[in-house]
Amino acid sequence: MSRPSILPLVRSSNDSIQNFQSQSKSNAWDISQNIKSESQRTFECSNWRACFIGLILALLISGIGLAVIVTIWQNSSTTATTTVAFTDIIYSQNFTSGVASTAQCPPWTSFVAQLTNRSYTLLRMYGTFDPVGISTNNSTIIENIALALRTSTAYGPVTSNSHSWVVGLCGDGYELSANGSTCQCTNPGYILRPCINHQDYGGINSTTCAGPTQTMTLIFRY
DSSP states (O other), X not given: OOOOOOHHHHHHHHHHHHHHHHHHHHHHHHHHHHHHHHHHHHHHHHHHHHHHHHHHHHHHHHHHHHHHHXXXXXXXXXXXXXXXXXXXXXXEEEEOTTSOOTTTHHHHHHHHHTOOSXXXXXXXXXXXXXXXXXXXXXXXXXXXXXXXXXXXXXXXXXXXXXXXXXXXXXXXXXXXXXXXXXXXXXXXXXXXXXXXXXXXXXXXXXXXXXOOSEEEEEEEEO
């Protein structure tokens, strides 16, 4: 009795094993490629994000730098302004035509008492008939006029800003004149003599004896 052959079974089994091994290798290769592909995509995505964030940071830093440069430039190109404070010592009174200047003398006395030793920068005389008035910025001359009025002493005449300034006695008090002489009826003139105690109290761009009704103002600035 003959025995059946087992070779076909063995061959079939070997073929199955080989097919399985081949499929396993193929699957392993595919899995490996998929992992590699996913890894590359992840790496590329990670690099793209890093580049984007880096670009944003670079733009931000550039903007801050530009803002700093502009601020420095503006500060360096801005002209500083300084406010200079000053003080005015003012005599201003209304005089009535034909009326003695009795009421205007006490304020004048108080005014000249304030003309102490200071660094004066302006003397200005103006009134109803010359609102702009006349002035001098010569500190030395202004200081000497202030001293003469305060101490009731004569000074001048001295020329400054096309006017001849002089302090001198007239009547019961000292006057300030910008006409080069004292106790004169200059017409028109620039004279203040409030303590003469009669109607010839002076005038600003007007008759200085028996002058018209007017307001006269004298300023010393320091």
